[in-house]
Amino acid sequence: MANVVVVGSQWGDEGKGKIVDWLSERADVVVRFQGGHNAGHTLVIDGVSYKLSLLPSGVVRAGKLAIIGNGVVLDPHALIAEIDRLAEQGVKVTPDSLRIADNAALILSLHRRLDGLRENAAAPGAKIGTTQRGIGPAYEDKVGRRAIRVMDLAEWETLPGKIDRLLVHHNALLKGLGEKEVTPEEILAELEDVRERVVPYCDTVWALLEKRRRAGDRILFEGAQGALLDIDHGTYPYVTSSNTVAGQAATGSGLGPSAIDYVLGITKAYTTRVGEGPFPTEDDGEVGNFLGERGREFGTVTGRKRRCGWFDAALVRQTVKVSGINGIALTKLDVLDGLKEIKVCVGYELDGERLSFLPAGAAAQTRLTPVYETMPGWAGSTAGARSWAELPAEAVKYVRRIEELIEAPVAMLSTSPERVDTILVRDPFQD
Template identity: 45%
Template sequence: MPALVLLGAQWGDEGKGKATDLLGGSVDYVVRYQGGNNAGHTVVVGDQKYALHLLPSGILSPGCTPVIGNGVVVDPSVLLSELSGLNERGVDTSKLLISGNAHIITPYNVTVDKVTERFLGKRKIGTTGRGIGPTYADKINRVGIRVQDLYDESILTQKVEAALDVKNQMLTKLYNRRAIAVEQVVEELLGYADKLAPYVCDTVLVLNQALEQDKVVLFEGGQGTLLDIDHGTYPFVTSSNPTAGGACTGAGVGPTKISRVIGILKAYTTRVGAGPFPTELFDEDGEALRRIGGERGVTTGRDRRCGWFDAVIARYATRVNGLTDFFLTKLDVLTGWEQIPVCVAYEIDGKRVEELPYSQTDFHHAKPVYEMLPGWSEDISKAKSFSDLPKNAQSYVKALEEMSGAPISAIGVGPGRDETIEINSFL
């Protein structure tokens, strides 16, 4: 089967963009199946760095067709701006396909996101404020605007009126904000129709026909497993399903078509936004990981919270996604530590727990149980094979593989496209 899913196995920011880009030259389609411009990927090609927020990473591979699936929420202004920026840098974006069933992030979704988060104060979730959650809420409440609605002014107007009937009540009476005019929103959204038209199609049909023709399709998740709305650290999660099951619903492809599920793991752990994080560091080690790893959110610009590798989370990701492989990134960042702690279990109320607790209360109180592994000081950025790594780095990788429950098939030893050790082919 030629369908693969590639997703984050932690809290996002694991390096999925690099992994997708490496596979991009060998696959025919790269599909974003959930999330919106709250996800950020950095891809380094030669001396060029590309920050992608909404577009699939495959857009940088000339022979690949990038697809925005029905499970994605699309901010048209952000998308067009991102396309324009790539075109100015000589990247061909003409092959992009957008599902007509993908939902549109409207101006009022962004407004609601920002005022709601501000209203929550200390209880805020830590959203990006880009309207992602409110757009998914509209989708579930069946008052959402879809890409295809841009091409029927009557339907679009009716849907915007229905959505604003409730939202304007909330904005004016609860948040003391001005009401949003229906006509203004409709006019803005219609202004995107012609610009998006060349890309819009029935992506479900395209992808299924491609798989029938033995084309290779890569499904690219945004965020990470622990940010999944169902399987993450709720409520400090995103509004969609980055886990492997989300690829089926978010792209319209059946689970029997998927042959491999690749989890991206950072050699340590990071997260952006609020929520529990058992291995988080507040000392010099945490600051060093942040500085050396360049841990700043691609989309948010916020410093990422940093901590040691958490094997409990990795095992959980293997289980809920059915992972067949891991791609371990940023191993080079750990160079220089004499000893490297790895969280192998949690202590909760005096008891050792080796699997992720299902209770939110227990997870908030989880304390990491560490095992110390010997570090290395040699530069590993030029390593081309596993045997090129220092013995202690090899042992570290093997230990993480054993603890995580799936083989590590590739290792990132630097940010560049060519700074990767491939142990087993993903294709």
Template identity: 55%
Template sequence: MNNLNLVVLGAQWGDEGKGRLVDWLAGQADIVARFNGGHNAGHTIVIDGKSYKLSLLPSGLVRGKKGVIGNGVVIEPNAFFAEISRMREMGVDVTPDNLTIAETACLVLPIHKIVDQEQEKRRKNAIGTTLRGIGPAYEDKVGRRAIRICDLASPKLLEEKLDMLLAHHNAWLKGGGAETVEKQPILDELLKFAPELLSYSGPVWSMLDKAMNDGESILFEGSQAVMLDVDWGSYPYVTSSGTLAASAASGTGVGVNRIGSVLGVSKCYATRVGEGPFPTELADELGQFLQSEGKEFGVNTGRPRRCGWLDIVQLKQAIKVSGMSSIALTKLDVLDQLKLIKVCVAYEISGRISDLEAFSSPKVNNAKPIYEEFSGWECTTQGISSFFDLPEKAKQLIKRIEDLIEIPISIVTTGPDRLDTIVLRDPKSCM
């Protein structure tokens, strides 16, 4: 295994603060590679009070690092170029010299957004997607009718593939009484974007192989989180791509024996956007406090996040199925004002106590959390960058969480800024 490389994954339902950690860790990397998701993901990086909001672009670009978007990502051209424009306005220049997109990455088309909205409308129980067409784009990928960036180089092939894709989706739309979609506007837009998109594209798998052979280090950046993985998450309330460490390999073309250590990112509490089971959810004033204090609103959508206590049962599953070697614990400072802090250590389901339960199982819908309670420290931790300077009760909570999850906690964050970071151990050394 390559001990120069590191995979950063969300260990809950997303929004754990992966972007700022990737930004911080990118200082030790040569390349930052994004491997899954689309512009439904949102990463916020705060540097000297200035916020950079990213969706498709690898977070390391803000650090001046080489960026890669792998074949596991789906690209919406308008969103991609709009994000590049926003970054340029903030002083981050993005060009084919510092960003490469896998030539086999699939595209998100206007019809995908229409299908996404129609699917949510027709479902008895809505999934709570971002309605940006990500799910239908992945459906086309698996259905072998997707349009990939490399297809843009051949207008004839592009038109043939677009005909097949539209025939499939328009039949479904028409069958449900919705309006169908015309080909020409989509084709014209794709042909307009083709030259510039193709200028960013290349054989990412080969590029990364050469970089590793030359001794360069790669930081693999995941979007969403393990509990939203299409196989291992709280199905069907999941995303449409793989979010585990194994997806860092398949989503970039790197062998699994070369991806390196795996850093999971978890808040000191838990949040979730959209529908689906959430055993430790706090639907009360305390949940509203966490939402307000933690600024728990979606980067892209502005949707409020559901908030609750940290769930060790959920976290242990994420650790085990993704092979996480250490955890970064974020947003410790959000708990500063609390007199009492709880951590879920087991579930009671139909009279049975369990500390390891599959979140893909419907049984979790009826799980009653069993908590351990901790006294709060009731003083500020924001900006503390040394473990020894933390209040004793905060240290006790961190040490107990580490005991419960059975892997090391390597990083603790105490605020949104790049420097609000406590390093307990190098995550690359946890293998």
């Protein structure tokens, strides 16, 4: 059976929710392998919308096993709140339907506090655009080997010493900022509130996944955000705090890379970005406003307005290589309906030199001038199309040109938020 990794190929917000839901119906196990509750997506099933930010998409489908892997940083209060919201919508999440890696690191209120303090204290040009949900500080503790992990909730007697070690680091920082220090009792009380509800979901996820793989189950690995926000390969420092590329699916779940059979990159037919950082094709004029309004470009979790611009083939080609993408799911093609002409970025100019990739240096990124190729738009509608024959000829030419420029085929084409409005070229789960 095929195992599939889904990653965003831009800066996130590519429309992964619909595609992941479409794939999760075919999967037996759905694994979230990185990130926290700072990103999310909306699933629409039988006319009901489910907004998820931490739980894997499979959790809303009966008979599927949802897994939160060790690569995720877990806010236990956010987890419980999301489980309770789903219960109000008639979806019961139980330890039979959800398992959480025992070695996943926890997000504490301390992390959220530090996240906000640092972001708010930064000069305007130095702000990262973090959602202030504690994601970054939690990953820092994980790498610093002082994190409180899910398994620690089940080993309550070991917690005081671990909390003391954690606070030696953070209280020194808070003191330096002139802020009130945190006591061990505050952290213990915070964890006491959640441990009885979180511990039943705790499991040795790597062993569970290997067992399910050997049994022939189809496994879907679901990432958050997009490859251009990767801590190593993204537009640093305006990135998230984890690896968002496909290789993280193995590291963040404990299942070896040889178990991955197909990587699907979700790619919007134009480009958007939330928060600070370089954006070579950004258009803050008429075109950008048109794309934002037509595409309803507001974050699922944060509600923040997204910056918009033309499709950047150079960026997507780069993420295709870095993530080993086998095919893309091209989304929101219908947003471009009615435009007389459409531009595609095919490369950049930097100080008189032509580049085919995004340079790593932040200063160089700000000096890039996009090189555009202009294509004719189409007067007809692509909205709701379910076959190539229903697409205007110019829309087909646009899709084919994207394939050539990014050096990857289109496996799926989405023409509306409705899951049935999908043109399937290749099922990634096909054996």
